Amino acid sequence: MTRIRLLPPQLVGQIAAGEVVERPASVVKELVENSLDAGARRVDVQVEAGGVGLIRVRDDGIGIAREHLPLALARHATSKIATAEDLLQVRTLGFRGEALASIAAVSRLELISRTAAEPCGWRLALAGGDEIPEPVPVAHPRGTTVTVADLFHSVPARRKFLRSERTEFSHIQHFLERLALSRFDVGFSLRHNQREAWKLPPAPGEDQWSQRVAVVWGKEFVEQALLIEWNHGPLRLWGWLGLPAVARRQGDRQWWYVNGRPVRDKLLLHALRHGYRDVLGGDRQPAALLYLELDPALVDVNAHPAKLEVRFREPRQVRDFIAQSVYRSLGQVRPGPSPPPKP
Numbered sequence: 001m002t003r004i005r006l007l008p009p010q011l012v013g014q015i016a017a018g019e020v021v022e023r024p025a026s027v028v029k030e031l032v033e034n035s036l037d038a039g040a041r042r043v044d045v046q047v048e049a050g051g052v053g054l055i056r057v058r059d060d061g062i063g064i065a066r067e068h069l070p071l072a073l074a075r076h077a078t079s080k081i082a083t084a085e086d087l088l089q090v091r092t093l094g095f096r097g098e099a100l101a102s103i104a105a106v107s108r109l110e111l112i113s114r115t116a117a118e119p120c121g122w123r124l125a126l127a128g129g130d131e132i133p134e135p136v137p138v139a140h141p142r143g144t145t146v147t148v149a150d151l152f153h154s155v156p157a158r159r160k161f162l163r164s165e166r167t168e169f170s171h172i173q174h175f176l177e178r179l180a181l182s183r184f185d186v187g188f189s190l191r192h193n194q195r196e197a198w199k200l201p202p203a204p205g206e207d208q209w210s211q212r213v214a215v216v217w218g219k220e221f222v223e224q225a226l227l228i229e230w231n232h233g234p235l236r237l238w239g240w241l242g243l244p245a246v247a248r249r250q251g252d253r254q255w256w257y258v259n260g261r262p263v264r265d266k267l268l269l270h271a272l273r274h275g276y277r278d279v280l281g282g283d284r285q286p287a288a289l290l291y292l293e294l295d296p297a298l299v300d301v302n303a304h305p306a307k308l309e310v311r312f313r314e315p316r317q318v319r320d321f322i323a324q325s326v327y328r329s330l331g332q333v334r335p336g337p338s339p340p341p342k343p
């Protein structure tokens with residue numbers, strides 16, 4: 001006879017964590033998103049052994065008050081939404097209240113935070129789904145530091161699927177670069193095994209934006225791209241469209257942001273491709289870095305646990321707007337040296 005059993009809570013936590021924490025890079029993504037949601041101006045990321053040894057994310061954001069620290073680690077606890085209506089208008093990167101709990105379920109996690117109102121920071125540490133302990137006082141500037149050690153050490157099933165240190169680190173770098181291009185006003189740094197991998201100072205002005213894009217995507221792209229901006233009713237599209245000369249075989253240089261959130265969405269990719277239909281041959285993919293902004297009520301970001309996919313309320317309107325904007329932008333360069341539109 002087969003028996004149906006209730007699983008122990010630790011195992012339930014590990015299973016749920018699998019949705020959010022696929023690899024070290026997912027941890028970095030979640031932690032850095034939290035820093036950005038907390039209004040950080042600076043985010044420093046430190047990684048050891050491809051993230052499996054250690055991941056530390058430090059920010060200068062608003063911090064978490066002592067009495068809220070244990071809740072930050074509880075599953076389905078968030079400060080970002082409160083009602084079902086809020087879910088229709090999400091303006092933050094996080095809202096599911098799952099990341100810290102999930103990460104804690106599969107690692108040793110230390111959370112230190114200090115708000116402007118407190119004279120010192122408070123520290124909480126737990127390992128592999130322990131009970132949440134009482135915070136203890138420690139020295140810390142305003143902001144938050146989360147340290148994740150021994151990722152997946154209690155989850156052999158997941159550990160087995162991790163790649164080499166180098167590969168895991170390159171995923172981390174990729175995620176961080178994606179986030180760094182979502183917030184030009186924030187400074188980022190990344191260290192791996194005690195060595196600086198890169199550093200991006202805050203880039204408040206438009207000229208500096210292109211510099212940051214050049215650091216991440218190379219100078220060649222920026223020099224051969226149009227900076228565009230189009231508005232249509234509630235929709236705004238801006239960003240860099242690579243000229244056909246920088247098109248590639250792979251579609252790895254099509255980065256999209258919807259209301260500042262990095263996404264990978266089929267509708268957007270198709271619309272982009274359609275906009276390039278007259279200037280690119282069949283096997284070449286456009287290179288483009290694009291930002292779509294619209295009323296949060298017109299887009300559902302709760303379509304995917306990793307929040308990479310979105311659903312538009314008016315998909316056709318969005319697709320047509322993008323394809324047309326891209327097509328027109330490229331049309332302006334086809335006949336000759338007419339300047340690209342300025343935002």
Ligand code: ADP
Binds near residue numbers: 035064072080
């Ligand atoms: P979510 O981001 O979906 O709300 P998380 O599990 O990532 O869920 O975080 C839980 C809560 O902890 C957040 O809602 C926020 O209040 C707090 N928090 C997490 N990280 C930070 C941070 N770096 N700075 C300030 N608050 C944070």
Ligand code: MG
Binds near residue numbers: 033093094095
């Ligand atoms: Mg979060």
